[in-house]
Amino acid sequence: MNARGLSRPLRYSLVLDPHPDVLPHVAAPVARKNLRLRDAVLSSYHHNEVKFSELTLDTFRMLQCLEWEPSGSFYPSAGGKSGQNGALASSPINHSQDIADPTLPPNPRKAVLYRPSLTHFIAVLATICEELPPDGVLLVYLSASGTTGHTLSLSGSGTGINTAENITRDFQSHTIHSDGTSTSSMSSPSNSPNPSASQKKGDCISYHTGCLQFGNRGSGGLNCIYPSDLIPFTRRPLFIIIESDASEVFKAISGAEKGERAALLLSPNCSFPIGSSDASRHSVGSLFTIFLTAPLQAFCLLLGISGSDIEMDTYKHAESLLSSSLNDWGLKLATSDNVDPVWAQILGDPFLRRFLLRFIFCRAVLTLFVQTYNKEEFHPECMPALPDAVSPRTSASQTAVVQLAKLFHATKRFVFTEAIPLPDHISSGTRS
Secondary structure, three states: OEOOOOOOOOOEOOOOOOOHHHOOOOOOOOOOOOOEEEEEEEEEEOOOOOEEOOEEHHHHHHHHHOOEOOOHHHOOOOOOOEOOOOOEOOOOOOOOOOOOOOOOOOOOEEEEEOOOOHHHHHHHHHHHHHHOOOOEEEEEEEEEEEOOOEEEOOOOOOOOOOHHHHHHHHHHHEEEOOOOOEEEOOOOOOOOOOHHHOOOOOOOEEEOOOOEEOOOHHHHHHHEEOHHHOHHHHHOOEEEEEEOOOHHHHHHHOOOOOOOOOEEEEOOOOOOOOOOOOHHHHHHOOHHHHHHHOHHHHHHHHHOOOHHHEEHHHHHHHHHHHHHHHHHHHHHHHHOOOOOHHHHOOOOOHHHHHHHHHHHHHHHHHHHEHHHOOOHHHOOEEEOOOOHHHOOOOHHHHHHHHHHHHHOOOHHHEOOOOOOOOOOOOOOOEOO
């Protein structure tokens, strides 16, 4: 029996995910506040992306990940029988009954914006921030292509460019007028007398005046969201996730906040192709977002493994190994003496904690993956920095990756910097 169609729910499940009441406690001096996710703004736009109405694949995944999975009477006991697809077989549900689970907290409020104008986006943010409770944090998820500007070359390891300095300079030169228009003293590629000086063939990202494009490029700045557009809202706690080839420009938010330091999870500037053509991105969504919402599925997509290639027991074993690794990382963060308060104050929230731990897994996988090894443009980043105890090259992180790679006959697809011992019970289980 294979694992086609077998996957855990995207929503937070008290059966499969750690119960909020048993999450590791963070010491009070480190976590100055204990924040809870109260609201989320989700916006995604990519040309020719598969969508239903105005709901894209990326937005759908994020939307589901911010919901509680009904539990209690909706699930059998741990000793229940397995269904044909490997999931626990539940008793028939009476759909005439209210399926709301009274044992669960309320879901965070969510605003889904498709191709928003800048004024609409800012209006929504302003309204939510005005209503955000004192212990609340707002999640902002933006997935879109970036605009052009200065360049980052694909050659080498992607180092040697001081992006933060350039973006800060751009902040200083970017003026927002009272009439809502904006100007910049920096010259754009279209105005440059020598385009080749600012853009080279094979570039992965253009930054310096970079932004996210949430509409047709001909609409100018009306559908562009710059990092500076988010700065006024950092008077309240923000948890920002950027999925874009221009994600790096949003690093400039860190250190420029107006009151509360923001937490940022930034996708790689270059996304490793997960299919045989560029169309795969439009049909399956963004790899970084899949890592944050369905990490094991993303791991298999990266390796080119489909559900029909995986034994059901192997997939369930992989889920168990990954859950164990994520919990270990969570414990390391909670007990670390040097975890940044920005991260410490959100570790008690189950949704944000899960995003952060899956980011750590994503970063470890893409750092150790052969085809993206030592290529920083393919690695995600976060601001502020996480403790070294959860860095990709630690023994614990490499062990988490090698255990899964062993299960899927893929150890040679990764570069491990030291010999990682494998438990005796780890065995591969993909179909040959």
